[in-house]
Amino acid sequence: MLGIETIATYIPEARKSNYDLKEKFEIENDFIENKIGVKYHAIKDKGFKSSDMCVKAFENLHYNSNINLEEIECCIVVTQNPDLNIPHTSAIVHGKLGLSSTCAAFDISLGCSGYVYGLSNIISFMKNNGMKKGLLFTSDQYSDIIDEDDKNTALLFGDAATVTLISEDPTYIPIDFSFGTNGKEYKELINKDKLYMNGRAVFNFTATTAPKHIKALLEKNNLDDTNIMKYYLHQGSKYIVDTIRKRLKVDEQKVPFDMAEYGNTVSSSIPIILAKDIKNTPKGKIVLSAFGVGLSWASAIIEKIK
Amino acid sequence: MTVTVEEVRSIIEEAETMADMETLSNDVALTQQEVDSLDMANILLLIEEKYDVKIPDEDMNQLQSVDGIVAYLSGL
Numbered sequence: 001m002l003g004i005e006t007i008a009t010y011i012p013e014a015r016k017s018n019y020d021l022k023e024k025f026e027i028e029n030d031f032i033e034n035k036i037g038v039k040y041h042a043i044k045d046k047g048f049k050s051s052d053m054c055v056k057a058f059e060n061l062h063y064n065s066n067i068n069l070e071e072i073e074c075c076i077v078v079t080q081n082p083d084l085n086i087p088h089t090s091a092i093v094h095g096k097l098g099l100s101s102t103c104a105a106f107d108i109s110l111g112c113s114g115y116v117y118g119l120s121n122i123i124s125f126m127k128n129n130g131m132k133k134g135l136l137f138t139s140d141q142y143s144d145i146i147d148e149d150d151k152n153t154a155l156l157f158g159d160a161a162t163v164t165l166i167s168e169d170p171t172y173i174p175i176d177f178s179f180g181t182n183g184k185e186y187k188e189l190i191n192k193d194k195l196y197m198n199g200r201a202v203f204n205f206t207a208t209t210a211p212k213h214i215k216a217l218l219e220k221n222n223l224d225d226t227n228i229m230k231y232y233l234h235q236g237s238k239y240i241v242d243t244i245r246k247r248l249k250v251d252e253q254k255v256p257f258d259m260a261e262y263g264n265t266v267s268s269s270i271p272i273i274l275a276k277d278i279k280n281t282p283k284g285k286i287v288l289s290a291f292g293v294g295l296s297w298a299s300a301i302i303e304k305i306k
Numbered sequence: 307m308t309v310t311v312e313e314v315r316s317i318i319e320e321a322e323t324m325a326d327m328e329t330l331s332n333d334v335a336l337t338q339q340e341v342d343s344l345d346m347a348n349i350l351l352l353i354e355e356k357y358d359v360k361i362p363d364e365d366m367n368q369l370q371s372v373d374g375i376v377a378y379l380s381g382l
Contacts, residue, residue, distance in 0.1 A: 030324070035344050200347045200363065207351055239344045 002123050003170025004302070007275035008061035010053050010161045011262050015040040018155055025151045032155075033260070037238025042158040042262040043143050049083040050139040051092040053161035057137065058097055061163050069098055074134030074166075075105040076122050078114035078267045080191075080293070081140045082107065093137060104129075111189075112234045112292025113179075114138060114267030115162075116300050119288075120177040122166050136164040138267040147194040156237060157195075158263025162271035171278060175285065175301040178217045180209070182295045189293045206240050206291045210299075211247040214289050217299050225250050229284030229304070230277070234291055235259035235269040244289075266292070307357065309379040314372050317356060321348045332372040353379070 017040050018032045032039060044053060054077060061067060075097075077090040084092075090105040099105070104125070110117050115138050122136045139161035148154050188201040210233070218224060231254055233241050238257055245255040258273050259265070265272060270288050283304050291297040311332055319327050324340040331339065336346065350361055350369065359382060361369065368378045 031342055035342060198363070199343070200350070200366075203344070203347045204351050204354075207348070208355075237344075239348075243348065 001170065001173055002126055002166055002168060003173035003305075004119075004274070005165045005167040005169050005171060006061070006065055007162060007164045007271050007278060008057050008064060009268070009272050009275050010056035010060060011265070011272070012042045012044045012048075012053075012159055014043045014045070015262075016043050021155065025155065027155075035237070035239050036155050037241070037257060037260055038156060038158070038263045039260050040158075040262065041143070042160055042265070044141050044159040048141065050077070050079045050081050050089050050141060050161070051083050051096060053139045053141065053159065054089070054093045054137045054163065055096050057139070057161040057163040058093075058135070061165060065165065067165070070100055071133045072099050072103050072135055073129075073131040074122060074126055075099055075103055075137070076108060076118060076125075076134070077137040077139060078108045078110055078118045079137075079139045080109055080111050080114075080266075081142070081144065089139070090137070104131075110296060111140070111266050111294065112236065112269070113290040113294065113296040113298040115270045116177065116288050116290050116298035117179065117296075118267070119164070119174065119300065120179075120298075123174055126166060132168055134166045136166060138162045138271060140266040140268065142195065142266065145191050145195045147196070150194070150196070152197045152199040153195050156264045158259070158265050160262065160265035160268040160272065162268045162275065164271055171306055172274070172286070172302045172304050175303055176217060176221050177298065177300045178213060178220070180213060180297045185295045188295065202236075202292070202295075203240060203243075205295050206236060207243045207247065209297055210244045210289055210291050213297055213299050214248060214287055217301060218287070221301060223285065223301070227285055228254065228287055230281065231255045231287045231289065232270050232273050233289050235264055235273070236292065237264065307379055307382045309357070309376050311372055311376055313356075314353075314375045317352045318349055318372070321345055321352060323349075330372070335370040336372070337370065
């Protein structure tokens, strides 16, 4: 069965501090630490593109897992900050890594919900085409599009990339997926010249949609909270993670919060937590749930089997 | 719609803000009483859900205090 064998990440070393923005945005430490939940943002090198961050993530994967490039049959990049409009970033990554000419490569344009969508896409695509090994990348560099004077976004986002190795030797296997979209609200989180987010609209959408979506997916699979080991939620902000957890009425220990040192990394937020926990958690079922730009949302149940 | 001060204060308490409910003034802006912008969004969402109403962004300046919220909802 195809599933997640392992995950590697690239979080740039450089940081920008939210404590330096206290005066500018008239905020206190409590707001930074307990509401936004982001103390520092990871910032990529100037000139670094989405594909460069993917390559860095792959180097970390290769360092730990010694990947045979000839065996990679599929390369998908989830990004909304592509290197160029044409061609797709996955082709650039394919070229930089030196993947085989028989390797399929395509992009998925999604934001925060992108990893869950990407996971379902790559597993389905590989299964239907008899493929055995594939790479799912997530990569976004919001530092290029942030309005530094906008409190709603300037305090939140960090740059990062991840790569997930999909193979027939999985650590996590998929159980079920569920997706949703509210395209009528697409303007609430949008990038024209700079990123704009209607914080209240996005909060309302997430607080009302995500808990119901997770509960419905569990019910569909005849599961409840007692069957779930962890809930890996998109790390939008501490306030939103806490709000979803409270509305789900689940134990705080089951819902990791991990963005304080690097920020909201969009589609990379869930695989970053998965990668950290991959060696430290027992077998069991895990809920993934992500929500954001689109407005789009996606949830999944996966199971750690070793 | 009939809405009481007590109901609105109960919603603010439910939102788990940093405001001290014992000393919270009904006629002073919540944002001047340890309620931040994220808490305000949460309070308004809880109000929308409890009373099954939609509060447009452009009306938010009418809902800055407990008294303001009561007056706004009572006028719907």
